[in-house]
Amino acid sequence: MIEGMPVFQALGGGVLIGLGAILLMLGEGRIAGISGILGGALTGERGDRGWRLAFLLGLGGGGFLASVLGLAAGAERTGYPMVLLLFAGLAVGFGARLGSGCTSGHGVCGCARLSPRSLVATLVFCSAGMLTVAALRMAEVLS
Amino acid sequence: MIGRWLWAAVAGGLFGFGLVLSRMIDPRRVQGFLDLADWDPTLMLVMVSAVSTTMIGYRLVLKRPRPVVEDRFQLPTATAIDGRLAMGAVVFGLGWGLAGYCPGPALTAAVLGFREPLIVLAGVAAGSLLFDLYRRRAGRKPVR
Numbered sequence: 449m450i451e452g453m454p455v456f457q458a459l460g461g462g463v464l465i466g467l468g469a470i471l472l473m474l475g476e477g478r479i480a481g482i483s484g485i486l487g488g489a490l491t492g493e494r495g496d497r498g499w500r501l502a503f504l505l506g507l508g509g510g511g512f513l514a515s516v517l518g519l520a521a522g523a524e525r526t527g528y529p530m531v532l533l534l535f536a537g538l539a540v541g542f543g544a545r546l547g548s549g550c551t552s553g554h555g556v557c558g559c560a561r562l563s564p565r566s567l568v569a570t571l572v573f574c575s576a577g578m579l580t581v582a583a584l585r586m587a588e589v590l591s
Numbered sequence: 592m593i594g595r596w597l598w599a600a601v602a603g604g605l606f607g608f609g610l611v612l613s614r615m616i617d618p619r620r621v622q623g624f625l626d627l628a629d630w631d632p633t634l635m636l637v638m639v640s641a642v643s644t645t646m647i648g649y650r651l652v653l654k655r656p657r658p659v660v661e662d663r664f665q666l667p668t669a670t671a672i673d674g675r676l677a678m679g680a681v682v683f684g685l686g687w688g689l690a691g692y693c694p695g696p697a698l699t700a701a702v703l704g705f706r707e708p709l710i711v712l713a714g715v716a717a718g719s720l721l722f723d724l725y726r727r728r729a730g731r732k733p734v735r
Binding site: 455464467471486490508530541562563 | 595596598599601605610612613615617619622627631633636640641646648652655657660663665669676681683684685686690691692693694698699702703706707710711713715717721725
């Protein structure tokens with residue numbers, strides 16, 4: 449474990465993530481699912497792309513502002529096996545499409561709506577992630 | 592038009608700021624949550640906080656007849672808990688655990704100039720294309 453747990457940052461950050469999701473519903477009537485928004489921004493219908501790109505630009509902008517304030521210090525990891533990163537991305541991209549959502553769409557928005565589909569998806573991807581990390585430990589990629 | 596984009600941009604901004612503040616752009620925190628041998632509860636706190644905030648906010652917002660700039664709320668209509676949902680979540684969880692990055696934090700961290708999430712995002716794009724190919728092939732099968 450990394451030393452110390454950022455309790456207030458975690459709770460405060462969670463509130464901001466929630467406010468972002470609420471604002472997108474209030475303004476646009478949309479679920480804040482990043483994989484869906486990203487997919488639609490790249491391959492969706494023309495007229496439906498604007499708000500998606502705006503959300504993604506905001507996502508980067510908000511993150512950038514936080515990092516200017518020094519909140520991202522020490523968050524970058526380096527030296528992780530590149531082939532694992534690439535394969536991981538492949539699985540994340542394919543799985544999010546097949547399962548119609550990721551950590552934000554199912555995990556935050558869907559669970560907040562108490563959608564049974566999202567609750568199941570969240571339990572399943574957390575379990576699969578835990579098994580994967582256990583395997584990484586056995587393979588001594590993580591220690 | 593500007594108003595429409597502004598809502599989305601501000602919503603995204605809060606989301607991105609929250610991801611950085613809560614340390615979710617650190618893949619070691621994410622893998623730490625998934626690591627039962629040396630458990631880091633940070634991600635759980637973030638999820639509990641984000642889900643409860645959203646739950647209260649959605650209740651209030653969805654009482655309105657329509658959103659502010661659009662004419663209707665677009666909520667997911669699918670209800671089936673089927674093999675596709677489960678397999679998708681298994682594959683997604685595998686990738687999430689493997690790198691410690693999911694799409695939101697990967698995008699945000701890439702904007703901050705982190706290198707690893709760029710590779711993850713290249714994989715995400717390839718995985719999404721692969722899904723399109725798979726669906727096209729799967730779509731042809733039942734004809735026979």
